[in-house]
Amino acid sequence: MTGRRIHPLSKLFGWLVILFLAGPIVIVIGTSVSDTPFLAFPPQGFTLKWYANVFSHSGFLDTFIISMQVAVGGTLIALIAGLAAAYALTRYKMRIPGWYGSVFFLPFFIPEIVFGFSLLKTLIVQFQLPILPSLILGHAILCLPYMVRVIGASLSGFDFSIQEAAISLGMHPVKAFWTIVLPNIRSGVIAGMVLAFITSLNDMAVALFLTGPGISTLPIEVFTYVQQFFDPTVSAVSVLLMGVTILVMMLIERSLGLSKTVQ
Amino acid sequence: MNARPSLVERINALGPWLLVLPATAVLAFILIIPVAGTLAESFSNPAGFFANYRDFFADSYNRTVMIRSFRIAFLSTLTSLILGFGGAYMIANASQGVKRVLLILSVFPLLTSVVVRSFSFMAILGRNGVVNTALMKLGIISEPMEMLFTQGAVIAGLAYLFTPLMILSLVGVLENIEDDLYLAAGSLGASPVAVFFQVTLPLAVPGMIVGSILVFTGSLATFVTPTLLGGEPQMTLATLLYQKAMISFDWGAANTIAAIMMGTAIFCVVVLGTIASRISARRAVH
Numbered sequence: 001m002t003g004r005r006i007h008p009l010s011k012l013f014g015w016l017v018i019l020f021l022a023g024p025i026v027i028v029i030g031t032s033v034s035d036t037p038f039l040a041f042p043p044q045g046f047t048l049k050w051y052a053n054v055f056s057h058s059g060f061l062d063t064f065i066i067s068m069q070v071a072v073g074g075t076l077i078a079l080i081a082g083l084a085a086a087y088a089l090t091r092y093k094m095r096i097p098g099w100y101g102s103v104f105f106l107p108f109f110i111p112e113i114v115f116g117f118s119l120l121k122t123l124i125v126q127f128q129l130p131i132l133p134s135l136i137l138g139h140a141i142l143c144l145p146y147m148v149r150v151i152g153a154s155l156s157g158f159d160f161s162i163q164e165a166a167i168s169l170g171m172h173p174v175k176a177f178w179t180i181v182l183p184n185i186r187s188g189v190i191a192g193m194v195l196a197f198i199t200s201l202n203d204m205a206v207a208l209f210l211t212g213p214g215i216s217t218l219p220i221e222v223f224t225y226v227q228q229f230f231d232p233t234v235s236a237v238s239v240l241l242m243g244v245t246i247l248v249m250m251l252i253e254r255s256l257g258l259s260k261t262v263q
Numbered sequence: 264m265n266a267r268p269s270l271v272e273r274i275n276a277l278g279p280w281l282l283v284l285p286a287t288a289v290l291a292f293i294l295i296i297p298v299a300g301t302l303a304e305s306f307s308n309p310a311g312f313f314a315n316y317r318d319f320f321a322d323s324y325n326r327t328v329m330i331r332s333f334r335i336a337f338l339s340t341l342t343s344l345i346l347g348f349g350g351a352y353m354i355a356n357a358s359q360g361v362k363r364v365l366l367i368l369s370v371f372p373l374l375t376s377v378v379v380r381s382f383s384f385m386a387i388l389g390r391n392g393v394v395n396t397a398l399m400k401l402g403i404i405s406e407p408m409e410m411l412f413t414q415g416a417v418i419a420g421l422a423y424l425f426t427p428l429m430i431l432s433l434v435g436v437l438e439n440i441e442d443d444l445y446l447a448a449g450s451l452g453a454s455p456v457a458v459f460f461q462v463t464l465p466l467a468v469p470g471m472i473v474g475s476i477l478v479f480t481g482s483l484a485t486f487v488t489p490t491l492l493g494g495e496p497q498m499t500l501a502t503l504l505y506q507k508a509m510i511s512f513d514w515g516a517a518n519t520i521a522a523i524m525m526g527t528a529i530f531c532v533v534v535l536g537t538i539a540s541r542i543s544a545r546r547a548v549h
Contacts (some may be wrong), residue, residue, distance in 0.1 A: 003356045003357040003359075003361070003362070004356040004442070004445070005356075005357040006352065006356045007352065007455055007459075007475070008303055010349065010352055010353065010459075011353055011498065013349040013353075014349050014350055014352060014353025014354070015353070016349070017346045017347075017349045017350035017353075017369075017426065017430075018350060018353075018365060018369060020305060020346065020423065020426070021281070021350070021368065021369050021372055021423070021426060021427060022368050022369075022371075022372075023385065024372075024380065024383035024384065024386075024423065025372065025375070026522055027383060027386055027387060027393055028382070028383045028386060031386055038391045039385075039386045039389065039391060039392070039395070040391065040396075041386065041392075041393045047274050073264075077289065080285065081285040081286035081289050081459060082286060084282040084283065084285055085282065085283045085285070085286035085287075086287065087282060088278075088279040088280075088282035088283045089283065090520075091279070092279035096279050096283065097364060103287070103289065103290065104286060106290065106294060106295070107290075109480075109529075109532055110294065110298055110525065110528065111480065111483070111484030111501075111521075111524045111528055112484060113484050113486055113501050113504060113505070113524070114298060114301065114484070114504075114521040114524050114525055115294065115297075115298060117504060117508050117517060117521055118297035118298045118300060118301040118521070119293070120508070121297065121299055121301065121304075121514070122296070122297040122300060123293075137289070137293050138293065140289060140290065140293070141290065141293050141294050144286060144289070144290065148286070148367075161313070169339070177501065198374050201376075202374075202376040203376070203484060204376070204378060204486065204487050205484070206375050208486065208505065209505075209508065209509070214538065219376050219377075219378050221298065222376070222378050222379075222382075223378045223487060223491075226378065226385070226491060226492070227380055227490075230385065230389070235382075235386070238375075238376075238378075238379040238382060238383070241375065241376055241379060242375050242379070245374045245375055249374065254329065
């Protein structure tokens with residue numbers, strides 16, 4: 001399909017907007033290899049020492065591991081709860097009222113900073129929960145809407161009569177879900193998990209209130225670092241973080257493509 | 264046949280609710296109860312129901328911060344709306360292949376950390392930043408300009424943060440405008456500019472409202488961007504909330520700020536959301 005013709009001036013403006021969105025990322029990549037102690041763009045010289053700096057700063061590695069643990073934990077809780085909810089909401093449309101589904105989108109509408117502060121007061125102060133489980137629970141909430149939405153979307157295209165046929169032929173409902181429903185919504189499940197994982201990995205607002213001096217997440221560590229030292233190390237960390245995001249995105253693209261060829 | 268339902272049947276009837284139970288429980292205990300607690304605590308002051316609010320608004324500094332936050336949120340929404348419309352308009356009208364690439368380019372920033380995105384604007388607007396370097400090389404200025412820690416820097420950073428969301432809200436709406444409408448308007452003698460203002464723009468209003476709700480509430484609640492690009496001189500409600508909660512331990516004030524932010528978010532979603540869906544519904548009838 002070819003596009004519609006638009007005025008050259010609006011096309012130019014559109015390209016400027018794309019430049020505005022993509023430019024800063026290019027600049028960050030450029031400054032990360034500049035052989036200057038300050039951020040320079042276009043880069044002067046070429047060096048990878050800022051990347052070496054990232055790995056020699058133990059704070060980045062330690063917090064990266066915590067971020068990974070939190071992202072895996074939060075994504076798994078959101079997956080189990082979200083998959084069950086999405087299944088019930090699409091399979092039993094008649095019995096669960098329609099508005100109930102939108103309850104799961106509440107985390108989208110509550111300002112994250114308000115949520116983070118409220119979690120500090122309840123989980124950390126009131127219930128004296130350690131930081132790691134508090135972070136995982138908080139991130140599970142941030143991830144839940146993505147799971148319900150994305151898995152729900154792929155379930156809505158699934159023909160449940162196949163599953164009913166299997167059950168009426170004597171298959172156990174749990175086994176039917178596992179062997180018939182799940183393979184069919186695989187791409188939705190993976191996409192939901194990836195979105196959840198990226199959301200958790202990038203979260204600032206919740207971690208800001210829950211992390212303490214001893215335990216922190218990578219974005220918080222980077223944020224603290226930027227405020228103290230404004231050097232290209234941050235650019236290098238940023239590029240590495242973007243690399244993780246691209247890697248994860250390519251994983252979905254591949255698995256989505258794969259599932260299409262299988263079907 | 265019509266005997267009382269057996270145990271199995273009763274469990275089956277409960278099935279759907281058992282499946283939504285885990286998600287509901289997590290949501291209730293980790294989100295709804297804590298946030299409701301914050302709202303309730305903002306009113307629970309022994310000195311009176313609204314005492315926290317009276318104290319908060321009695322301080323002229325707090326009032327300044329609040330007005331500044333709303334102004335910053337409004338201006339960054341307006342900027343994102345203009346930029347987002349421009350981007351979405353081009354994307355919606357591009358050919359299929361180009362559209363895909365442009366969408367990925369404009370959505371990618373959404374998937375990167377807010378810290379990274381705010382930091383990139385420090386690299387652009389800083390003393391040795393891209394803008395200052397370019398302007399000095401061109402001979403327009405001789406001394407680097409101070410652009411960080413201004414309101415403009417915060418607005419630019421927020422617009423950068425949220426323009427992709429605006430594009431996502433608008434692309435679908437703009438794509439769905441049928442070719443026939445453009446053909447009809449053209450054959451009736453409307454100039455391209457008239458078509459844009461009388462056909463395209465009015466049809467995009469619901470998407471514009473939805474995008475604006477997202478950007479406005481998001482701008483108001485973002486902490487990282489005003490901290491890094493605005494600093495102390497550009498304190499906003501979000502940075503004030505953090506300071507009250509974590510540095511001065513004035514939780515009464517923090518609860519009040521949280522409640523104000525919640526109230527604004529609810530207002531935007533309910534009132535503006537209703538307007539947007541009314542407009543869409545009226546369109547569907549005509």
